[in-house]
Amino acid sequence: MKISALGMGGHHLGEARDEDAAVEIIHRAVEGGITFFDCCWEYNRGKSEDWLGKGLKGLRDRTFLMTKVCTHGRDAALAMQMLEQSLRRLQTDHLDLWQVHGVGFANDPELFIRPNGAAEALARAKKDGKVRFVGFTGHKDPDVHLAMLNTGFPFDSVQMPLNPFDANFHSFERKVLPALNQKGIAPLGMKPIGGHGEPVQKGVFSAQELLRYAMSLPVATTISGVSEISILEQNLKVAQGFTPLSEGEMQALRTRAKPYAGDGHFELYKISLKFDNPEARMAHDFPIDMQQIEVKEMVAETENSGRPYPKV
Template identity: 40%
Template sequence: MDQGLNFFDTAESYQDGFSEERIGRALRGKRHQVFLMSKTYEPAHRDAQGAQRHLEGSLRRLQTDYLDLWQLHSVQSPQDVDLAFRKGGAMAYILRAKEQGKVRFIGVTGHRDPDANLRAIHYWDQGWTFDTMQMPINPVDFFQTSFQKKVLPELVKRNIGVIAMKTSADGRLLRDKLCSIEDCLRYVWSLPVSVAVVGMLNMAQLRHNIEIARNFYPLKPQEKQILLDRLRPHARPSLEWYKR
């Protein structure tokens, strides 16, 4: 936070709530300094009662009386979206929670199927307006089941905030030495995204990523093409296992 990082991403399902508990303890006395996001995930039902229970638990564990952003977590398919957006579904309560001031902004996340995200946008067009969508964006996503090709333009048209996740394909682009974290972050930040969620394991990685952000400049078209040409022969579904 002292270095300017203020966006915290968690969910009630992460480590059975332990992630929220740790963040809640860490943010005591500092809540007003951060933008705090959590999510609700109950794929079997996607109902309002479950969403309400999740929000109450998240607020308790995070030791706060409101969230800056609360999202419907990990939509799997168009049918899953229909379940959540039905009368009495999870999204009905998410909208109500925003009206009640329990959350400032609301959104939808999905990393499996772009068509699921597009189905949520269909409901946005029907009046179920949400503020953000979180989805995978990284260089290799360009080649396979691409969110940046299918979904990103639709979000930009509607001025829906874009939260990029899986920015290094869950670390696989780095572990396979296909590109660097700087390549990944510069690629993502050069697209029309609002924020990038980046996983880090230690302070050294945190400091390195802060340095990349401070020195960021957009990829030139030729730089982007060189990166994509380098990755093209290596694109394969196993790099983005979360899309299966």
């Protein structure tokens, strides 16, 4: 399958001003040449999938649609329930790609491949034609990614953070990316600008530099989140006029990132609760981060505010 070199991330879509703004972003993305759309069952408590489904109505045959399942070690039956919910929200009868969301704990591979684990759900969904391809994602630890590959399950894709900071710190680029290319598994890059753009806000890099770096790696696509049209236009400008950086230019960016990379300062998704979804934490019986966006939405759902989706 051919997909666009730039993909649109689904989490930030749920942070758009409102549903109409999200639909406008999706329409402009398709018009601009983006075919790969990322989402997840648990993003913004289902709002991201809901809005993406509405935005892709009438455009489904022009896109490669991916979402993620959030069993986080729980049973295959739960995964199949989540798949049906995702299909309903996304207003489609099949996914192009279905991925296990957010592996990060050392026992996640064992829980995935065990009898009645999520591996069985992925295989069943593919056999039944509800999904075309299957994979897994994560942003915590490249060694957990390698352990997932070592389960022997026939993954079609793997998603991971790729940026100049990663190249210097617990690196997916150095450990996982070569293994994927060797095995013929499609590498999907994410978090090219650090998740919420802190390196740009702090003046360490420009968004264009970071996006060009990630897109110059040997990946199938680079997924970047969009919550506003202006961000989308910025990304499209880079992608539509894209030429890969030379190895010298790539190394120069890695060198610039190195002084900031040693403590994971711009990759908090590797070393802290930030970016950890509460479903994963609760499934492993760990405390959750009360400042995390999905946790705030969970709490707000208990309030009788009358709003269909809580403002957080």
